[in-house]
Amino acid sequence: MEIKNRKLSEEQFHETRKEVLEQWPTGKEVQFQEAVRYHEQIPQNRRFPVCLENADRTGNTLLQPRAGVALVEEHIKLLQYLEEFGEADLLPTTIDSYTRHNKYDDAEKGIEESVREHRSLLNGFPAVNHGVAACRSVNESVFVPVQVRHGTPDARLLAEISLAGGFTSFEGGGISYNIPYSKNNLLEKTIRDWQYTDRLTGYYAEHDIIINREPFGPLTGTLVPPCISHSVAIVECLLAAEQGAKDITVGYGQGGNLTQDVSAMYTLKELADEYLVKSGFKDVRISTVLHQWMGGFPEDESKAFAVISWGAVAAALSKATKVIVKTPHESQGIPTKEANASGLKATRQMIDMLKEQVFPKTDEVNLEMEIIRQETRCIVDSLFTIGQGDVAEGVIRGFEAGLIDVPFAPSKYNRGKVLPVRDDDGAIRFLDFGHLPFTSDIKTFHQDKIARRAVTEHRKPNFQMVIDDIYAISKGRLVGRPR
């Protein structure tokens, strides 16, 4: 299968479409023209792109939780609760893991068992099984825009059904929903499938319906250095834009060192804009999202509140367009609606208290920003090179060659050579560069930083140090110092 970053022709698109809509009975509920008319009447307050643009214009950071349960009625109640008592600005519909792996049969069983046991046995909302009308009733039951959040390598049917179902934003991408979310899926396949999903978004855009698209920023959520997630975000922006997406939110998972996090957020939008313009896309609106710490959480709920709050600080001080909120139940399981609302409320308080404050562009921030820019450009440019100018081909070959490599990812198409570790200040650096195409200056920068930590800790930097860092926040610190 050869993949190019080329817009799917209308013909190709419609051909595939037929197959996609046949994957599950609910596929036949999708009628594109009718869906466009449905979207036309959606009020402004329920349109994702509109709310994001307002937020950027007024300098507000919007709050969005994660949430999804098996049954429609329960899901609606959950969202209404988060809207009313959690004061969420944006809502999610998190999809269950069976649907994410296109196991609609298993999802069906999960629905049935959930009905029987009066509790959700699925870890999300099985939107495909529920179908178009159910999705619309979800969207219509709240006052704010709702996004589909998932982790689905092949999300074509999910996109068809949920967009026809009135959702105005769709998370994911052919890389970010493959590498961290699956084991055996070829990148060729998932990128192709996401070209379809993006083309669908573009097709809506051709009919004046703007759907927000959001590459999944945090990847594995575990010590991902900014340049890695930035590179994936940029590539996915370029892939989406090529298919006609007009409104994209690029994301980043908080690392914990404020200087690095702020620098990452400042460069994220800048670099996305830079590459889009360079590739000729001048009308794509870029907004940003910061994910509160995505790695392992402390068990104690009070401590979890501090982690949540620190994420809120990073989002507020870096002026993220929106922040994805964790809950005090994070380390334990899918949160109750109350726990979910309490994460939102803590975040709200912090965001609003910090509204007037910005993190200054100090020398340290400028240095960090410059490093992130250089690293990211090394990676993305090398993808263009190896793809002979085509970034779709480039990213596939790049993963093969390890020019880009996501730490701890489950996919066998990810090299898994790169090892991240924190430096003495808690910023995330590279202990092992694998095959990342970095200049020797960049490498020296990382090595020096890590060497300083090694001196502090009187030990060699090795896998044990990485493990200590993986556990660190859940054990109450940022840097996994030896005890």
Next chain:
Amino acid sequence: MEIKNRKLSEEQFHETRKEVLEQWPTGKEVQFQEAVRYHEQIPQNRRFPVCLENADRTGNTLLQPRAGVALVEEHIKLLQYLEEFGEADLLPTTIDSYTRHNKYDDAEKGIEESVREHRSLLNGFPAVNHGVAACRSVNESVFVPVQVRHGTPDARLLAEISLAGGFTSFEGGGISYNIPYSKNNLLEKTIRDWQYTDRLTGYYAEHDIIINREPFGPLTGTLVPPCISHSVAIVECLLAAEQGAKDITVGYGQGGNLTQDVSAMYTLKELADEYLVKSGFKDVRISTVLHQWMGGFPEDESKAFAVISWGAVAAALSKATKVIVKTPHESQGIPTKEANASGLKATRQMIDMLKEQVFPKTDEVNLEMEIIRQETRCIVDSLFTIGQGDVAEGVIRGFEAGLIDVPFAPSKYNRGKVLPVRDDDGAIRFLDFGHLPFTSDIKTFHQDKIARRAVTEHRKPNFQMVIDDIYAISKGRLVGRPR
């Protein structure tokens, strides 16, 4: 009564001492030489000055809650709980309000009713009524140092009993425990009484027992501009040092704007050192304490966690020696031990996550620090001038003249002319300078800052704006914008 900042002679001291120890029957339990011997055998881990010095040396910020209940056994259980489950580094014994006003009869009734009703009807621990032995059993029942925290204008007997009772730190001062904590007490009287208390500390020091002293930093806790609390802290340092205190912790109540808070903490120690040295005190060890937001708290506990966390951030990033921790029950009432521990745990998580990070000395910080220095010097120097070189006399005349003036203080000896208000970034400025001896440059600085806010809000800065700011944090924001 004429007051000079002059060390009380041993004679004067002993004369007063007799009277003091007769104020309540437990006074006769105090035997100075025996108390010194008792202190000599207190292990290092229970000595406040030792722990503070260690913290400063290793760059740690120590955590201290507030806590106190009516009965000895319950109080001990409370402290042990906060030590074990709250992981507190330093413990408090917060004194009840009757004792604070020397109403030992009322305290006795409170004790009796508490016994009868099996719940604490006092808002703190009545140390005077309980006496020396009870205090020792409190101190001996935990592994970390314990401080007496109160708000007592005349704390002479409390100091005698609690220091003989093995406490190694004593909060308060003749100004900071008068102006915000009482209505009719003459400054002459409270300063004189605190000279006695400081002299007692000095007397212990002459016997090689170093007791930590801590002027109460936050004053009324409500929009107090840094220069006001800094000035009081400096004056109380000078008063305490003159009487022989050797170990002093200067404090500041978080304002909420990070740049201002960090600048305040950086200048607090610097200015205290500066004035001590200038006055010839070269062997006084100064450490710092940041109080998490001391004004009105939000009712919602999740939101309270965010406020607590933001205080922890300010303490960590400004490298405070210790932080005084609030609880999620703050807006409601004296916290349960669980709520108290949860405030500690959230703070612990934040402090430890931020251990490696410092707030950079940006231009904004340098400017803010310079403003605080200038303002504080204007005030303190004017006190020396009006006191003809004597700062005790100076501060008394200064309060009379409004050269120093604490916002919202209940004391009738406070002018109450000064009005603070936040600027457009949330920093605390002066809306009304009252009679503060500021240069016109300083005044212009404040006026410009406030004018910018007025423009943003399309309204005149007036008392309504101040009220909006007083409510702001409890309503979920820093700046009280009109709705």
Next chain:
Amino acid sequence: MNNTVVLGVIGSDVHSVGNRILEYALTEAGFHVVNLGVMVSQEEFIDAAVETNAAAILVSSLYGHGELDCRGLRDKCIEAGIDDIILYVGGNLVIGKTPFDEVRNRFEEMGFNRVFPPGTPPETDISFLKQDIILNE
């Protein structure tokens, strides 16, 4: 309408911020406020109310000793011949976070006409106060 009200913080309580704001808000709302400030004894409240012929006494208690401090206030009012005066109390009335219904009961039993939880905005007090004074006349 008799628009004189006596305001103060009872006992050894020095929390002065809310008191300032209440004075301001009540005055803005047209009341004649006799503000005794903080650390006010029961006797001072009653003397002021008698002297100014006030329609209501507004007692604040924040610091936790409210229960101990407020007991017997209604009786003292009766002794002083102002049996029917409106008594309000508000603030952090008891020690520790307590279901407000319980708090309300305790203070209503002591003879307070209305009891307000922490964080009550002045607008609420004021609208109740106007109604109650008119009804009481």
Next chain:
Amino acid sequence: MNNTVVLGVIGSDVHSVGNRILEYALTEAGFHVVNLGVMVSQEEFIDAAVETNAAAILVSSLYGHGELDCRGLRDKCIEAGIDDIILYVGGNLVIGKTPFDEVRNRFEEMGFNRVFPPGTPPETDISFLKQDIILNE
């Protein structure tokens, strides 16, 4: 002691971080680890265990579908003739914060020998594992 153990994350679960760490820790502790990685079916677990003559199967489930995914694993073991193999399960086994006793019961009933709560440090698993293998031999 038979030191071969099969390790994997069951079902459609892709949480790979804990799996990496467990592999590392078990290997360091002297086990021969057959790590099947993430997204492992019941059949794959059993085939690997039979093939390598493993002493134990260590199942992780983080994502919440653990209950649905783990049912019947013991029966399949019996069918495959490895009736007595030690079965461990750990992670975030059910949906939502749940008292761990309840969780343990549910999984013990399914035939797991031991059930571990989230956040169990590898040292704990390892010391149990050594004991249980020796006892089982």
